[in-house]
Amino acid sequence: MAEESQLIDEIVDRYEGEVGMLIPMMQDLQAEIGYLPVDHLRYMGKKLEVPMSHLYAVATFYSSFRLAPKGAHEVTLCLGTVCYLKGAGEISQAICREFQVAPGGTTPDRMFSYNPVNCVGACALAPVMVVDGKYHGQVTMESALEILHGLSLEEQTKEATTAE
């Protein structure tokens, strides 16, 4: 409990305890831990005097929040119109099949979390897959699977271009 309270206190103070800043607070929490653990949310709710049901509503409304731990890597596939026209839908199906992962879920071996998103706004590169912040353009079913097979549990491939 002490750990949770310390982290949450710090995050809430960052926004001067303003309830309107709930979403940035939850984003900070997720950036810190990788997901939104229920104990942390409960403590945050108490501190802000906001019911747990409200936190849950927010956490489940926005697609970027997750309530379960994520994998070692973060894989985002763009399913925007252009990527879709250029075959991203089929690539997505192939990834789900090959790695037994559902959209928004994590592979059984916790290798990566898979998030298809609406558009990353890099249409000149379509179809686009983003792995740990690195943009892979013009991916095909084969090249996408090859990139994902090349991931390993230890190594993170964070790129300077998009790391926050």
Place this chain on the structure above:
Amino acid sequence: MISTDAKFTSPNDIAAFARQLRNKSKAIPKVVRVCIGTGCAAKDSRKLYELFQEAARKSSRDVRVETKNVGCHGFCERGPIVVIDPGEIFYQQVEEPDVAEIFRETILGGRILERLLFEDPLTGKKATKAAEIPFYNVQKRVVLSANGLIDPTQITDYLAAGGYSALAKVISSMSPEQVIEQVEESHLRGRGGGGFPTGRKWRSCREASGNGKYIICNGDEGDPGAFMDRSIMEGNPHSVIEGMIIGAYAVGAEQGYIYVRNEYPLAVRHLTGAIAQTRKRGLLGKNILGSNFSFDIRINRGGGAFVCGESSALIASLEGKPGEPRAKYVHMVESGLHGKPTVLNNVETWTNVPKIINNGGKWFADIGTEKSKGTKVFSLVGKVVNTGLVEVPMGISLRRIVEEIGGGVKDDKKFKAVQTGGPSGGCIPAEHLDARVDFDELTKLGSMMGSGGMIVMDEDTCMVQVARYFTEFLQKESCGKCTPCREGLAQMLHILTRITKGEGQADDLDKLKALAELLEGTALCALGKTAANPILSTIRYFQAEYEAHIQQRRCPAKECKGLFRYKIDEEACKACGICLKNCPVDAIVGEKKVPHKIIQEKCTLCGTCWDKCPFSAVLKV
């Protein structure tokens, strides 16, 4: 002399400091500009920037070279892009091994490397400058004028290019009333999709009673296939901030918010840096430029919900709630964020403001058509030769955008439609390509301006699938608050899916139209009200294609699996056996040197042979 990081305490400081900066930059004869927008950065342009920096450092010659990383040039198709001054030499598709040569030949030697120049695919003519490339010379760059020129992480670059001079003008010589008059005279209309007159919005907010008013910048660019706002926020963040400060001055707001999509990390980084620099300079915060006007800006990142681009949903999100819209019988300008009068404008709208102040409302109103003024930025994408970000004067024809700027349809395919207005927009067919880009004209055609996505589709695109794709998108993104949108979209998606599977029923089109009408009339917010546009516009222009699916169980574009067959072209077949080996149901027969054949009765239409054939001998018929 004003020291390089001093706080400005009077409007006059801005012009003096900009002069100082320009004199200093005259002393640096050579400049290399490397694009680090998301498109070029994905092709490792940051590495190029580092290599140029290293080369400049190591160079023993007595030449001062400045390397800059700059925002998006727009020609993402040809990235990474490197521009060298003097001469504005425009190199495209630059790779790491090219750096040393560019440095030696062009920067030090002043010689042009022909192979890195853009070559016109039609005439074979090489272009040295951007202005000589058709992609650029049809455009009119107002909003994007500094993109690609300035380093978005340095406020000094923006200042040297005349940045914050509009703010200085406003604070030193204009009353809030005069600012609003200029914006009204410009006839600027909201660039986020609604097209509401900006000046009128500002005036209502100024006149609304109550204090603690808010200014919001909507950077939740959720339309798939659109990246205008991303490129502006990444490439020229100060232009957005300057517009907002002027807006706050005009309506009397003290606090502003920029709501940026979660998927745009670079935009968040550049905006955060820009706000910090602006505060340090005394352009944000208490007593801006020594006046008694105070204003500050905070950045909020979105949570990944499309509906939050809708103004009332965005405000709910800023209040820490799920992003559900509300009915708008009470206007934002009277009761918006936390119940206070609020002005919400899109990124591109804010960016236009400093230009209007500097050049006057009349200058802006002289560009464009009768009711749509100024320029509009579009992201031109899809099956088009030149993908990228383009800015054109209102009133230009769609044909010029697609054919002259975009270079026509890719791979010599036939043009089928251009989709504008985002997921709730519509598809405009070839016979209306001469229509002009104008808020009202696009609406008349069953589409809309939207925020500026422009997706080109070729003959291989099935319009029923397009309608299904957008309906699925909107159904997933519907917040679920009102029944017509939540249930209506689900039903329409169900019908469209049925049609693409060849299970369409005779009255499906009537059902779709009835549902669409209901949705338009009864949904709570703009997302729901316009959600049927993709279906209605495709039925309007491509009814025959729907009918082929429903009546003949055939997909004319050969995209819907199961609604066309595969056949092997005997002349093209080299009898290599690859399709035969890969067919999962042994439906292909053939021997060495004998063209292969598909046994249609056995074929499950999976498409494996089509994917695998190295000679494109498998045809869709």
